[in-house]
Amino acid sequence: MSDLFLEAAIEEARKGRAAGGIPIGSVLVHNGQIIGRGHNQRVQHGSVIHHAEMNCLENAGRLPGKIYRECVLYSTLSPCPMCSGAALLYGIPKIVVGENKTFQGPEAYVRSQGVTVEIVNDPTCIELMEKFIAEEPTLWNEDIGV
C-alpha cells in the first residue's frame, strides 16, 4: 500500500483503537499537504458526531470555501450519510475510501453530486474493521445508528 495519505488515515484509526475507540481514521489533504487529521471519538469523548471524517474536518479548523474545493478527504472506511453530507456541504471534490466491505455509505448519491469517490479496498483497513466489529458489535452498531 503506497498511498502515504491513506497510511496517515490508518495511523489515526490505530491511534483511536489503541485508546479504546472505534478504528476509523481520516485526513484532509490540500495541495499534497495534510491540513487536518482525526479519528472517531465516540468512546473517547462520548461523541455522536465526531466520526473520523468529522473529527478531521473539525481539527482542520475554519477554512475558506475555496480551500475545501481543492481538497481530497481520505477515510479508512466508506463515509456514512453524515460524513458524506459534510463533504458535500463543503464542496470537497474527491474522497479516497480505504474500504467499503465492512460498511458502505451513500457512495452513489455522493457521486451523483459530482464528487469523485475512489475505493481502495486496502487489506489493512478491512482487517482493522473486521477485528473491531467481531470484538465490539454493540459499539459498532451504535456508531452507525443500528
Add this chain to the structure above:
Amino acid sequence: MSDLFLEAAIEEARKGRAAGGIPIGSVLVHNGQIIGRGHNQRVQHGSVIHHAEMNCLENAGRLPGKIYRECVLYSTLSPCPMCSGAALLYGIPKIVVGENKTFQGPEAYVRSQGVTVEIVNDPTCIELMEKFIAEEPTLWNEDIGV
C-alpha cells in the same frame, strides 16, 4: 406560532445570535419531551461541524438506535447536507423545519430516504436569518461552504 418545540429551537437560535453567533437552533424531541437542544457554534467554538442540528444531537448524548427512530428533529432552518446526513445516519424519521426560504438543504433526497420533512415557513425564523445574512454575509457563506 403554536409549536412549542419550534419555539424552543427559535430560543436556541436567539441565544446563539446573542452570543455573536449564527442564529440557527435545534431541538430533538422524543415522545413529546425535549431530550437535546443546541445551536450553531461556528463563531463561539470555532467549529465547522457544530451546526445547530449537530450541536443538538451531540448535546443529547449517546443514545440507542431505537430512541433516534422514535424522535423528531426540529431546526429553525432547512438542514444542510451534513445535518440531513446525520438525521439519516441515526434513522430519525421526521424533521420539522422552521423555514427553507433563506437556505434549502437536500430535502428531496432526505424524503426519498423515507424521512418526513415538514416545512413550517415561520415568519420569525425567516426574519432571524434574513437579518443575520444582511448583517454578516461572509460569515454566512462560510457556514454553508460558499
